[in-house]
Amino acid sequence: MKLNNKLYALAGVAAGSLAIVGAASAHHAFSAEFDAEAPVLLRGEVTKVEWVNPHTWIHLAAEEEDSEETVAWMVEGGTPNTLLRAGLNKKSLTPGTPIIVRGYQSKDRLCAPACKANGRDITLSNGEKIFMGSSGTGAPKDGTDPRERGPVQTELPDAEDM
Amino acid sequence: MRLTMKSLLAASATAMAAVMVAPAAMAEPPETDYEPPRMADGTPNMQGIWTNASLTTLEKPDNLPVIVPEKQAMMMAGMVEASAEADNAPTDPDAPALKAGGEGVGGYNRFWMDFGSSLAKVRGDYRSTWIVEPADGKLPYTEAGRKMAEDRLIEQREDFDNPEVRAAAERCTVGFGSTGGPPMLNVLYNNNYQIVQAPDKVAIVVEMNHQTRMIRLNEEHRPEMMDQWLGDSVGYWDGDTLVVETTNFEPDISLRAATRHRLYMSSDAKVTEHFTRISDDEIFYEFWVEDPEIFTQKWKGEMILRKSEGPIYEYACHEANYSLPGILAGARRQEQDAASAGGSK
Numbered sequence: 056m057k058l059n060n061k062l063y064a065l066a067g068v069a070a071g072s073l074a075i076v077g078a079a080s081a082h083h084a085f086s087a088e089f090d091a092e093a094p095v096l097l098r099g100e101v102t103k104v105e106w107v108n109p110h111t112w113i114h115l116a117a118e119e120e121d122s123e124e125t126v127a128w129m130v131e132g133g134t135p136n137t138l139l140r141a142g143l144n145k146k147s148l149t150p151g152t153p154i155i156v157r158g159y160q161s162k163d164r165l166c167a168p169a170c171k172a173n174g175r176d177i178t179l180s181n182g183e184k185i186f187m188g189s190s191g192t193g194a195p196k197d198g199t200d201p202r203e204r205g206p207v208q209t210e211l212p213d214a215e216d217m
Numbered sequence: 218m219r220l221t222m223k224s225l226l227a228a229s230a231t232a233m234a235a236v237m238v239a240p241a242a243m244a245e246p247p248e249t250d251y252e253p254p255r256m257a258d259g260t261p262n263m264q265g266i267w268t269n270a271s272l273t274t275l276e277k278p279d280n281l282p283v284i285v286p287e288k289q290a291m292m293m294a295g296m297v298e299a300s301a302e303a304d305n306a307p308t309d310p311d312a313p314a315l316k317a318g319g320e321g322v323g324g325y326n327r328f329w330m331d332f333g334s335s336l337a338k339v340r341g342d343y344r345s346t347w348i349v350e351p352a353d354g355k356l357p358y359t360e361a362g363r364k365m366a367e368d369r370l371i372e373q374r375e376d377f378d379n380p381e382v383r384a385a386a387e388r389c390t391v392g393f394g395s396t397g398g399p400p401m402l403n404v405l406y407n408n409n410y411q412i413v414q415a416p417d418k419v420a421i422v423v424e425m426n427h428q429t430r431m432i433r434l435n436e437e438h439r440p441e442m443m444d445q446w447l448g449d450s451v452g453y454w455d456g457d458t459l460v461v462e463t464t465n466f467e468p469d470i471s472l473r474a475a476t477r478h479r480l481y482m483s484s485d486a487k488v489t490e491h492f493t494r495i496s497d498d499e500i501f502y503e504f505w506v507e508d509p510e511i512f513t514q515k516w517k518g519e520m521i522l523r524k525s526e527g528p529i530y531e532y533a534c535h536e537a538n539y540s541l542p543g544i545l546a547g548a549r550r551q552e553q554d555a556a557s558a559g560g561s562k
Contacts, residue, residue: 083540096314107537133329136530162547182307188327
């Protein structure tokens with residue numbers, strides 16, 4: 056099947072507008088709380104998970120370069136309800152688990168009781184995601200979800216077919 | 218099947234209205250032979266957990282038509298699925314830190330989000346927008362209304378003087394983007410509602426921020442001075458349709474901003490909602506918004522609330538709202554840095 060450029064562009068814009076969803080407004084303005092000029096890369100073991108609203112906070116003892124010392128950091132994630140609905144809970148990420156966090160430090164730079172960052176990208180030390188996301192809604196099948204119809208379509212239909 | 222005289226009368230009255238009012242298709246819920254389960258008092262039983270998570274947005278996106286062809290709708294759903302799979306893929310553990318500035322701060326991994334996987338099918342069509350009147354799917358702002366919306370948005374982006382100027386969602390008073398409504402709009406996550414019915418009241422529990430809208434049946438509105446966060450809702454049964462009228466909104470929620478919509482309504486806005494159960498798994502949800510200062514016309518939306526697997530989870534926003542103090546402290550820090558930079562010159 057030939058690719059229709061116009062259609063592909065349309066679909067691309069639609070997908071693009073969804074992709075930026077996570078970077079935009081949620082419970083609060085991320086750009087107001089975190090500093091876009093202060094990216095952080097943290098490696099260390101989970102010490103505690105605050106499974107609370109409106110945002111989950113994952114605490115870790117982050118390794119310091121060329122040092123035996125660790126620094127206490129806490130990184131912000133989303134609402135726990137979404138993960139609960141997916142069957143995950145605070146025990147899904149246990150203390151002692153080594154993780155890697157890529158995010159941005161809080162604008163206030165306060166480090167008491169822990170330095171704060173947003174958890175833009177949180178993975179296990181082998182790079183695997185600590186939780187898996189879903190495109191599902193938790194709703195029953197209503198015939199509008201292509202996953203009910205077998206594998207995802209990878210070929211683009213021609214515009215004239217639509 | 219049980220039909221009361223009242224519902225029969227209402228049905229014949231609405232049928233006549235449908236003949237007289239054009240376009241008839243937009244005037245009433247879709248025709249169906251569905252017989253809803255009923256409460257002890259004979260009213261339709263809509264109790265349960267429902268969701269409006271969807272790729273359909275309040276306003277029509279510029280890159281989509283109002284009615285989206287099925288193949289394109291399927292393609293969009295496929296792309297959401299593909300993007301979820303891509304986001305689930307491992308990250309190189311040796312990858313460097315994110316770039317300063319360029320990539321934009323904030324956001325989450327995909328696993329925190331639950332914004333739906335497909336466009337909603339309303340009256341048999343995949344729709345890009347909930348708005349059916351006006352037909353272009355855009356909010357019919359007056360010039361003054363649009364300016365008020367933009368001014369408030371700018372204020373929220375730039376003013377960090379005190380908690381009161383911050384958005385209601387940041388202050389944990391209500392969920393963002395009119396998730397609690399009315400009108401109840403879909404946002405990034407937690408798009409879940411529980412309906413509980415009693416003979417004299419209907420309660421709608423909104424997952425975010427765990428608010429309950431109490432709809433008092435066959436009662437008058439409270440005095441105008443009694444603004445409420447989700448407005449003052451009264452309702453009645455018109456046949457098998459629950460009709461709800463809401464006004465007297467707390468002014469602090471005038472701007473209902475979310476990732477994909479910016480709805481602005483005044484404290485005096487009047488919202489009329491119709492809830493009609495049209496199948497085991499669907500409630501047909503219609504809403505009209507009247508607000509002459511803000512909109513050039515009364516506008517209407519049509520949405521499908523779909524049955525969701527429960528339960529509703531608590532969203533006790535205040536229990537750990539690090540964000541608001543963080544935002545204010547961040548602003549103080551920036552002021553301090555600016556002052557010391559100025560002082561060292």
